[in-house]
Amino acid sequence: MRQGWLMWREAIDKATIAKIEKAAAQVHRRGATTRRSQGKETDGRKSEIAWLCDQYWLRDLLFGYVMEANRIAFGVDVENIANIQYTEYSGDNKGRYNWHNDVIWTEERSFDRKISITVQLSDPADYSGGAFEFGDWPTPENSRGQGTVLVFPSYLTHRVAPLSNGTRRSLVAWFEGPRWR
Numbered sequence: 001m002r003q004g005w006l007m008w009r010e011a012i013d014k015a016t017i018a019k020i021e022k023a024a025a026q027v028h029r030r031g032a033t034t035r036r037s038q039g040k041e042t043d044g045r046k047s048e049i050a051w052l053c054d055q056y057w058l059r060d061l062l063f064g065y066v067m068e069a070n071r072i073a074f075g076v077d078v079e080n081i082a083n084i085q086y087t088e089y090s091g092d093n094k095g096r097y098n099w100h101n102d103v104i105w106t107e108e109r110s111f112d113r114k115i116s117i118t119v120q121l122s123d124p125a126d127y128s129g130g131a132f133e134f135g136d137w138p139t140p141e142n143s144r145g146q147g148t149v150l151v152f153p154s155y156l157t158h159r160v161a162p163l164s165n166g167t168r169r170s171l172v173a174w175f176e177g178p179r180w181r
Contacts (some may be wrong), residue, residue, distance in 0.1 A: 003073040004137035005152035008065065012147035017121050020058065020171055023106040024050045024086035032087065032097075044098040047160075052084040052171075059084060060171070062149075066115050066175050069151035076153070078114045078177040085172050086121075089130055091165035091173030099135055102154035102174050113174040120148040120170055134158050155180070 010087055027050040045073045052058060063080045070078055089095025102116045118132065124144040132150065135157035143150055152158070 004134065004156060005140060005150060006069040006073055006147040007140045007143060007151070008145040009142060010145045011065075011149045012061075014147070016061070017147060018084070020052075020055075020119075020121065021169070023052055023055050027051060027058040027086075029088075032180055038112055044096075047087050047089045047097065047129050047147070049088075050086040051118075051120075052086055053082075055084060062117050062119070062171075062173050063175065065149050065151055070115060074153055075116060076114045076177060078175050080175070081111075082173045082175045087137045087172060089127075089160060089163050089168040089170075091127060091129070091163040091167070094162040094164070095130065095160075095168065097160040099157055099159045101157050103180070109179070111176045111178060112180050114177040114178050114180075115151060115175045116154045116156075116172065117149065117151045117175070118170055118172045120144060120146055120150075122146060122167065122169045127163055127168045129162055129164040130168040131161045132158065133161060 023131045029048045029050045032045050032047040032049045059082050066078065070076060103114045132143055137156060145167060
């Protein structure tokens with residue numbers, strides 16, 4: 001059986017995390033929405049986001065992990081094209097993102113999201129709850145470590161469970177390739 005995900009524990013150092021957070025602080029944040037909600041906030045996703053798509057150094061850093069995971073486990077046609085999102089979940093409003101996958105199956109585009117990546121930016125002591133979980137695969141243990149990188153095919157169902165307190169910060173990106181077939 002193929003692997004459902006690959007993980008590098010505490011792979012991103014604190015200096016790089018600080019650089020990511022500095023870039024996010026310079027970009028407008030807004031309440032997160034989903035494509036299914038047509039740009040409206042919903043109860044299924046409670047977080048604030050900032051887009052970091054113009055941070056090419058960051059895209060290239062993440063793509064290194066994507067390519068290694070793709071070589072080892074996934075073998076899909078993927079390119080160094082990605083949307084990058086900084087996300088903050090707050091325990092004050094039970095921040096969460098209910099079960100979903102990252103592929104946008106309903107759009108007529110010549111490309112699809114192929115590989116998703118998430119980087120844990122928060123120290124795990126900064127929040128309670130907010131576990132990242134897969135629906136159809138065993139969830140990785142010890143994925144909460146600051147700087148941990150998790151890579152998986154974008155079609156896997158996953159969620160961020162509700163936070164009970166504190167703030168969970170993460171970085172997510174979706175690398176694209178030709179349409180799934």
